[in-house]
Amino acid sequence: xxxxxxxxxxxxxxxxxxxxxMREIAAQFERPALLxxxxxxxxxxxxxxxxxxxxxxxxxxxxxxxxxxxxxxxIEFRDNLAKEFGCELLVKYVQDSIDQGKAVEExxxxxxxxxxxxxxxxxxxxxxxxxCAIGGGRRDEEKARAKERFFSHRDEFGQWxxxxxxxxxxxxxxxxKNMGEHFRVFPISNWTELDxxxxxxxxxxxxxxxxxTHKRKVFERDGVWLAWAPFMELKSTEVVKxxxxxxRTIGDxxxxxxxxxxxxxxNEIVSEIAASRITERGGRADDKRSEAAMExxxxxxxx
Amino acid sequence: MELKPEIxxxxxxxxxxVDDGKSTLIGRLLYDSKSIFEDQLENITETSKxxxxxxVDLSLLTDGLRAEREQGITIDVAYRYFSTPxxxxxIADTPGHIQYTRNMVTGASTxxxxxxxxxxRNGVIExxxxxxxxxxxxxxxxxxxxxxxxxxxxxxxxKFNEIEADVKSLAKNVGARSIHIIPISAKFGDNVxxxxxxxxxxxxxxxxxxxxxxxIADDYNSKFVRFxxxxxxxxxxDKYHDFRGYAGRVSGGKLFxxxxxxxxxxxxxxxxxxxxxxxxxxxxxKSGDSITICLEDDIDISRGNMIVPSDNLPEVAKEFNVMMxxxxxxxxxxxxKYILRHSTNEVKAILSSINTKLNINTLEEDTEDKExxxxxxANVTIKVASPVFIDDYKNNHVSGSIILIDEATNETVAxxxxxx
Numbered sequence: 069x070x071x072x073x074x075x076x077x078x079x080x081x082x083x084x085x086x087x088x089x090m091r092e093i094a095a096q097f098e099r100p101a102l103l104x105x106x107x108x109x110x111x112x113x114x115x116x117x118x119x120x121x122x123x124x125x126x127x128x129x130x131x132x133x134x135x136x137x138x139x140x141x142x143i144e145f146r147d148n149l150a151k152e153f154g155c156e157l158l159v160k161y162v163q164d165s166i167d168q169g170k171a172v173e174e175x176x177x178x179x180x181x182x183x184x185x186x187x188x189x190x191x192x193x194x195x196x197x198x199x200c201a202i203g204g205g206r207r208d209e210e211k212a213r214a215k216e217r218f219f220s221h222r223d224e225f226g227q228w229x230x231x232x233x234x235x236x237x238x239x240x241x242x243x244x245k246n247m248g249e250h251f252r253v254f255p256i257s258n259w260t261e262l263d264x265x266x267x268x269x270x271x272x273x274x275x276x277x278x279x280x281t282h283k284r285k286v287f288e289r290d291g292v293w294l295a296w297a298p299f300m301e302l303k304s305t306e307v308v309k310x311x312x313x314x315x316r317t318i319g320d321x322x323x324x325x326x327x328x329x330x331x332x333x334x335n336e337i338v339s340e341i342a343a344s345r346i347t348e349r350g351g352r353a354d355d356k357r358s359e360a361a362m363e364x365x366x367x368x369x370x371x
Numbered sequence: 372m373e374l375k376p377e378i379x380x381x382x383x384x385x386x387x388x389v390d391d392g393k394s395t396l397i398g399r400l401l402y403d404s405k406s407i408f409e410d411q412l413e414n415i416t417e418t419s420k421x422x423x424x425x426x427v428d429l430s431l432l433t434d435g436l437r438a439e440r441e442q443g444i445t446i447d448v449a450y451r452y453f454s455t456p457x458x459x460x461x462i463a464d465t466p467g468h469i470q471y472t473r474n475m476v477t478g479a480s481t482x483x484x485x486x487x488x489x490x491x492r493n494g495v496i497e498x499x500x501x502x503x504x505x506x507x508x509x510x511x512x513x514x515x516x517x518x519x520x521x522x523x524x525x526x527x528x529x530k531f532n533e534i535e536a537d538v539k540s541l542a543k544n545v546g547a548r549s550i551h552i553i554p555i556s557a558k559f560g561d562n563v564x565x566x567x568x569x570x571x572x573x574x575x576x577x578x579x580x581x582x583x584x585x586x587i588a589d590d591y592n593s594k595f596v597r598f599x600x601x602x603x604x605x606x607x608x609d610k611y612h613d614f615r616g617y618a619g620r621v622s623g624g625k626l627f628x629x630x631x632x633x634x635x636x637x638x639x640x641x642x643x644x645x646x647x648x649x650x651x652x653x654x655x656x657k658s659g660d661s662i663t664i665c666l667e668d669d670i671d672i673s674r675g676n677m678i679v680p681s682d683n684l685p686e687v688a689k690e691f692n693v694m695m696x697x698x699x700x701x702x703x704x705x706x707x708k709y710i711l712r713h714s715t716n717e718v719k720a721i722l723s724s725i726n727t728k729l730n731i732n733t734l735e736e737d738t739e740d741k742e743x744x745x746x747x748x749a750n751v752t753i754k755v756a757s758p759v760f761i762d763d764y765k766n767n768h769v770s771g772s773i774i775l776i777d778e779a780t781n782e783t784v785a786x787x788x789x790x791x
Contacts, residue, residue: 077379078459087661088620091601095674095715119649120661123614124606207450214449233447234783235473235698237480239620240712240774244781258461260452344408 079267082259083116088239089218089255090120093200094127096243097251100200101158103189104130106142107318108275109204109256111149112264115273116255118153129156131201133189135181135320136163137297142318145276160192179301180322186370190226193250200243200251208260212363218257224248226369265341269334278315279337281330285310292325316341381587383515384463384478386502387488392519396488396557397451397464400579403564406453448478457583471498472505472731472746476696476786479509480772483587486515486578491524491554495537497732500545503538504731507545508694508748508788510765513585514542515551517578522556526569544734551585553578589623589658595767596624596658597685597760598678599714604663616647616663617672619715622769625657626664631681634672635760640681641668675716677760677770685760685770692726693773693787694764695743695751701777701784703743709784710776711755714769719756726750750790764788 093100102117104110117126130150134143150157162184165171171187174180193201207214215230219241222228234242243251256264268275285296287306294300295315296308300322313326314337331337387393401407415431451462463478465471479485485506489499506514516538524530531554542550553562554570555578561567564579576584604616626632630643646653647663656662664678672678679685697703703722711720727736728749743749753773764771775785 079379081380081659084620084659084661088601091618091661092715095602120618121602121604122647122649122663123608123611123616124604125608208452214451215447230447235477235786237477237774237783237786238768238772239481240714240772242712242774242776242781242783244710244776246781258450258452260454260459262454263459 086255087120097200100128101131102202131158205254220252382461382482383484384482391488392557484513485511507547528572593624597770623767633681635677641666695787699784713759723754724752
């Protein structure tokens with residue numbers, strides 16, 4: 069842990085706040101669902117939801133928008149988690165949106181289904197008549213997210229209007245809406261990446277093995293190490309190597325950067341994050357597309 | 372590992388206009404405390420260059436939306452995070468242009484401390500009055516005045532002393548709780564993180580050191596303990612067949628197992644049988660804790676009810692006064708009907724009278740002008756369809772605050788603090 073003193077006193081406050089938000093969701097919405105990606109943030113959300121409603125079960129389903137480009141471990145982990153905690157699990161496939169002609173596969177070496185998820189997500193919200201989608205978005209992740217509310221209103225087209233958001237005061241959350249509109253709610257808005265990791269360590273939360281060091285076939289693109297998968301197109305200069313890596317975030321395999329690391333325990337990971345000089349989204353190709361990449365995707369209805 | 376939330380997290384809001392160097396100050400705090408990551412720095416360095424700036428424009432760190440970067444303005448409250456080994460900080464950064472009051476009220480509502488910037492060349496001006504008034508109205512635990520741009524007044528001690536005297540009298544006027552005044556230069560970093568060589572005559576602490584050490588713990592001895600019920604937990608399982616728990620967050624003071632409590636509005640009394648926390652047995656819960664309470668007796672309780680200690684009840688009111696800040700472009704309707712949210716309770720409300728409107732630049736009261744527009748602050752009387760359980764805002768921020776919602780648009784149009 070070298071020179072970095074771990075201070076966990078603030079975790080209790082962040083947890084209390086997130087649990088408060090979870091309970092407001094259950095009280096204010098008729099059909100919420102928790103967006104579950106298999107990544108650490110959504111795993112933390114499930115843990116917080118369990119705490120919020122204990123000893124009852126989580127009163128809303130988990131929903132996974134599946135790009136089909138997953139790490140196998142993520143899917144296995146997802147299914148086990150839902151079973152262990154008795155959660156209802158909804159899975160919606162980007163492939164279905166493509167087959168229905170609603171989404172078009174991107175072409176070229178940087179092709180990703182990340183952006184296509186928006187179509188599937190908005191369809192799923194309509195199909196399941198959801199009035200609230202709970203997300204693991206955090207304000208520290210990205211500068212457009214820094215302006216996000218806990219209770220974030222979406223119009224009937226699923227769009228976010230950042231310039232016309234409802235003021236949010238004290239801990240009074242206004243989830244009132246008209247038919248067809250919905251909310252995105254972010255219980256861990258005020259957490260940073262380090263908070264999430266410290267909390268995982270403090271609560272001893274189980275994570276997919278991908279977050280710990282493992283040998284994986286990877287290649288370097290634009291200064292970021294990406295996991296290799298058989299369907300990925302490589303540029304002529306790119307070489308696949310097998311290295312010791314771990315994932316810092318887990319998303320669609322095509323745009324999730326991996327970190328060269330031999331960190332094998334939560335303790336080692338927390339130290340590594342604390343010492344890191346690059347943000348976790350710095351390793352995500354989806355955010356490198358332009359300066360306002362996240363803002364644009366969010367306006368359209370992205371997570 | 373023992374958790375002591377009272378020293379771990381400080382939320383502060385920053386106030387100052389575009390020219391006061393507020394974004395520069397925040398950028399400086401993030402930069403000097405090494406909270407800026409390499410990719411963020413790379414990103415803003417590149418953007419600064421593209422815009423033709425010689426120095427790295429640290430304000431680009433906080434202005435996240437495309438329109439903001441293009442126009443060089445801040446649109447809305449932005450939240451920023453940084454940590455030192457001693458504390459985690461959440462900054463609610465509010466812009467300084469027209470919608471100022473609305474944004475500062477919003478930012479301050481979740482903050483413990485307000486940092487107010489004053490340009491050393493201009494001293495206390497109208498907007499300093501406005502900022503200080505709002506910070507005091509929202510009952511900040513501390514207000515820190517940063518007398519900025521000391522470099523432009525030759526780091527003059529005399530200049531600082533003049534401003535300090537004005538600030539002290541202003542703070543007294545608006546009833547601020549606790550104030551601190553620091554001479555700084557955000558641009559060059561004097562007294563922000565490191566002690567200034569140029570301001571040797573100043574014996575006080577640097578801004579960061581003050582933020583790291585200032586006391587912000589809630590008063591756990593407060594008698595105004597309130598537990599608004601958020602949600603009723605009834606597991607449909609064999610193991611917990613008879614479990615009936617009331618989920619919520621304690622505000623003000625502490626609750627103990629065995630406490631005699633009264634449930635509002637029914638006024639029925641019972642005792643706290645247990646305090647549930649994910650299977651951990653607890654004997655008490657303090658302000659801020661999200662817990663579940665079980666009572667000795669079977670009482671009908673639902674969301675919007677409030678559990679309180681029987682020896683200190685809030686006022687059960689059908690009519691009360693608030694200091695209200697209007698947020699919406701549509702002016703307030705005299706005798707207008709709105710939805711009022713108070714903690715977890717929602718009732719219909721009528722704005723029955725406008726008592727005084729406040730000019731927050733001069734602090735003069737106006738009893739003639741009854742037109743309440745966006746960013747106005749007024750003392751108004753609210754009548755509600757069914758009683759709400761209120762305390763003076765100064766005694767409890769949760770039971771002392773309300774918002775108003777427009778029934779037609781569902782927008783949050785106003786916020787109010789209960790005054791007696």
